[in-house]
Amino acid sequence: MRAIAFEQLGQPDVLKVVNVPTPEPGPGQVAIDVVWSGVNFADAKARSAGYRVPQLPFVPGLEVSGTVRALGPGVTGLTVGQHVAAMLPGGGYAETVVAAAEATFAVPDALDLRDAAALITVLATGYGLLHDVARLREGETVLVQGAAGGVGTVTGQLARAAGAGRVFGVVSRPDKAEHARKFGYDEVLVGADFDEQVLKATDGRGVDVALDPVGGDSWRRSVASLARYGRAVSYGNAGGEAPWNADFAELSPRAISVGAFSVLTLGAGDPAALRSLTDRAFREAERAGITLPVTAEFPLDEAARAHQLLESRSSTGKLLLRVR
Ligand SMILES: NC(=O)c1ccc[n+]([C@@H]2O[C@H](COP(=O)([O-])OP(=O)(O)OC[C@H]3O[C@@H](n4cnc5c(N)ncnc54)[C@H](OP(=O)(O)O)[C@@H]3O)[C@@H](O)[C@H]2O)c1
Structure with missing residues (x-):
């Protein structure tokens, strides 16, 4: 073959x-x-x-x-x-x-094979990030990097379906913002200074949940975008910069939390947990009409x-x- x-x-x-x-x-x-x-x-x-x-x-x-x-x-x-x-x-x-x-x-018969291949990993990832790791609650605000990409397109819709308050996306170019706005995002920010844009858009409060697949400066700015009790989740290192770390002095003033998630690591260590996550993600996608x-x-x-x-x-x- x-x-x-x-x-x-x-x-x-x-x-x-x-x-x-x-x-x-x-x-x-x-x-x-x-x-x-x-x-x-x-x-x-x-x-x-x-x-x-x-x-x-x-x-x-x-x-x-x-x-x-x-x-x-x-x-x-x-x-x-x-x-x-x-x-x-x-x-x-x-x-x-x-x-x-x-x-x-x-x-299922209702889903064609093309859509199934497109959705399987990104749905499990977006759903796991929002629900299992960040524990998104109704009304909370969410910030997603790479909003126009595979994971980003689905995660904006999942956040909206979960009853998020405002859903912010970040993209690197204006033409990508047009795409992301069709998929659950209320506002799509363009540029590396997205943390300043978020604070401005939220009257200085920040967001409850920030999801970052880029690392480096993007991760630091995602953490800087958090409101009190906010949660930032790292799920990739697209920028290829050195691994991040966090300490008490950085997190305690706003009582923020940082976390990490990998669907591949979950599947390798606990296949049953990945299966449960994927089943839940597909049920939610069907209920909410999530598309990619x-x-x-x-x-x-x-x-x-x-x-x-x-x-x-x-x-x-x-x-x-x-x-x-
Ligand atoms: N942890 C997990 O379980 C998990 C699972 C799936 C995917 N991921 C991660 O999620 C991210 C999205 O994955 P995807 O497969 O759906 O890809 P994708 O979003 O379709 O494409 C990658 C996106 O990353 C952004 N990006 C930022 N810095 C980049 C750089 N230096 N080079 C290239 N792209 C850069 C780009 O968006 P902008 O140009 O708009 O910034 C690009 O659209 C990746 O970082 C991936 O590793 C993690």
Whole structure:
């Protein structure tokens, strides 16, 4: 079967088409014939910086949708030919993948496979950030970085659906603000001085919840945007700066809290918890009519173009690879 792999870290052109044996499912696993493979920012970080790459060569890809090809010993509740979506620790840029049954979800008839691939990781991430980590309460104000991207597009809508008061997004360019405003955001701020803009917009109070996938200066400004008792959650390091830390002197004056979240780490350490989170997230998406536009799709062989677009900072919504 065909897959996309890289043998060395580098620019998108290290992504090559390879022919590898079709994998067979072991106990507790499901083989899936992939129709769509989702492109995540973490895939680009894997390729450029070795993020979560245990060894080379490596096939990136954290989410797929498709049909069940075969069930491994002990797997119940799924049937061959069924439509499913799955989260993976890597390996999703391939014609066939093997996923843990616990991380494989039946796709309801009402949802097509394209939407299922687009939504699975971002929904679980946005829902986990708002509800399980930040513990958003009705009426609270929320600030989301990267508001026009995959996670950001869904998180604005989830915050709105949860009864948030004002939902602020942050983007790097005005044209992205137009996209984000259609997806739950009341106000979309443009520029690195978003903390000052937030304080101005809230009469100096700040926000209750700030979600930051960028790190570095963006993280510091997210923390600076918090109101008393506010919570900031770090969930990525798109900017590639040194890890953050926090101390009593910084947090205690406004009694603020900082936290962190990784859907991949959750899935690796506690698959049942990830399953529960994903089920809740999909129920909420169905109830609230959450959508995520696929703004670009590429054939599997052109995965490098998808990475170029994602890293150009000009993409909005979700990017997918069309595998069959
Ligand atoms: N912790 C988790 O569980 C989890 C799960 C999924 C994703 N994530 C993180 O969430 C973020 C969004 O992921 P996604 O897959 O949905 O991607 P995405 O939002 O579609 O694209 C990445 C976004 O990051 C922003 N960005 C900020 N600094 C950047 C930089 N130096 N280079 C490139 N982009 C930069 C860009 O928005 P602006 O140009 O508007 O700033 C860009 O739109 C990523 O940081 C990812 O690692 C975390």
